[in-house]
Amino acid sequence: TEEPARPTFRYNFSTSAVDTALFPFATWAKLMREVLSQQEDTLLNTPHPQGVPELREAIAAHLYRFRGIRADPAQIVVGAGSEVLTSLLVQLLGREGRYGVENPGYTKTHRILGSCGAQVEPIPLDDQGLMVEELDRHKVQVVHVTPSHHFPLGIIMPVTRRQALLRWAAQQPGRYILEDDYDSEFRFSGRPIPALQSLDNGERVIYLNTFAKSLAPSLRISYMVLPPHLLERWRREFWFYSSTVPSFEQYALARFMDRGHFERHLNRTRTRYKARREALLAAARDTGLTQVGSFDGGDAGLHLLLWMDRRWNEQELAARAAEVGVGVSPLSICDLTPPPIYRPPALIMGYTRVAAEDMAPALSLLKSAWGF
Numbered sequence: 001t002e003e004p005a006r007p008t009f010r011y012n013f014s015t016s017a018v019d020t021a022l023f024p025f026a027t028w029a030k031l032m033r034e035v036l037s038q039q040e041d042t043l044l045n046t047p048h049p050q051g052v053p054e055l056r057e058a059i060a061a062h063l064y065r066f067r068g069i070r071a072d073p074a075q076i077v078v079g080a081g082s083e084v085l086t087s088l089l090v091q092l093l094g095r096e097g098r099y100g101v102e103n104p105g106y107t108k109t110h111r112i113l114g115s116c117g118a119q120v121e122p123i124p125l126d127d128q129g130l131m132v133e134e135l136d137r138h139k140v141q142v143v144h145v146t147p148s149h150h151f152p153l154g155i156i157m158p159v160t161r162r163q164a165l166l167r168w169a170a171q172q173p174g175r176y177i178l179e180d181d182y183d184s185e186f187r188f189s190g191r192p193i194p195a196l197q198s199l200d201n202g203e204r205v206i207y208l209n210t211f212a213k214s215l216a217p218s219l220r221i222s223y224m225v226l227p228p229h230l231l232e233r234w235r236r237e238f239w240f241y242s243s244t245v246p247s248f249e250q251y252a253l254a255r256f257m258d259r260g261h262f263e264r265h266l267n268r269t270r271t272r273y274k275a276r277r278e279a280l281l282a283a284a285r286d287t288g289l290t291q292v293g294s295f296d297g298g299d300a301g302l303h304l305l306l307w308m309d310r311r312w313n314e315q316e317l318a319a320r321a322a323e324v325g326v327g328v329s330p331l332s333i334c335d336l337t338p339p340p341i342y343r344p345p346a347l348i349m350g351y352t353r354v355a356a357e358d359m360a361p362a363l364s365l366l367k368s369a370w371g372f
Helices: 025-038 053-067 082-093 107-115 133-137 159-170 228-237 247-258 261-287 314-323 356-370
Strands: 076-079 098-103 120-126 140-145 176-180 205-210 222-225 293-296 303-308 346-350
Touching: 025 247, 053 076, 053 222, 053 247, 076 082, 082 107, 082 176, 082 205, 082 222, 082 228, 098 107, 107 120, 120 133, 120 140, 133 140, 159 176, 247 261, 261 293, 261 303, 261 356, 314 346, 314 356
Parallel strands: 098 120, 098 140, 140 176, 176 205
Antiparallel strands: 076 222, 205 222, 293 303, 303 346
């Protein structure tokens, strides 16, 4: 059977990729050569099951500096993408309790949890994020949340809601919060709100993050921070699992972080992406798109949500855009249950793959396709 063809667009507002031209290839190649010549004795040995110590130390230092998280490198588990870590967490936390996920949200999490045999409950959101009171109604034991920047609505969960979530977790044994710190590196104004994990005194938050957006999806390096009591169980029951990330990449990334390259790379990409975001908003004003729609999404993350006038239909807008070579996604692809009837149509617009100077021509094409 033939593989399904991926659509190609002249201008692609997809959220599933980053601009690979921003990847620091020369620095990375130099570090790879260094690792090859200086660590040949350790390179071919079986790496530590939780990831090489040097990388876990670099991640712990980064988390403390940027997210206010005090984590011992021993609490960190490195894995080949959040899929691997999520499926291991289901084994650790058990399939008996129900798992709550944000709705609308990143539907892949729902699918991964379901494929691991967990019973998954879609939990609705309001303008502050996940509705905590719904967790009891759905008899949820473990909840997956993206408090730093919700995908796709762009909500940044306020501290009061975060505290309500922590109180819910503390009410009964066996309740846990999986904090996916998605897009937290990309905040364009103000100081980021502290991570949920840094507010947690009861060992109920498992922190998850990835280098997919900050470096490249193909690196397949993610990590989680386990609370001490779960780390003990992990070591007792899961120590036989081998590390799923080649040690070559782990050593290179550790050096990349230790020498300040990661921080510099983040600063550079943040500047570049902010310029694209501003160019998108300027082009929307210039073409008159803001007369029929409005952008939303907080000052963080790598996408905006375009809410359209009620006379439009999301699927039709996306289909017409595709006809003129512009890729946009309807908000409905993130719905796990039918959306409320009063919700206006919306499109998700990622801006990592469209250059600043291409925003105006891309939106001109949308103007001709949509006739606004």
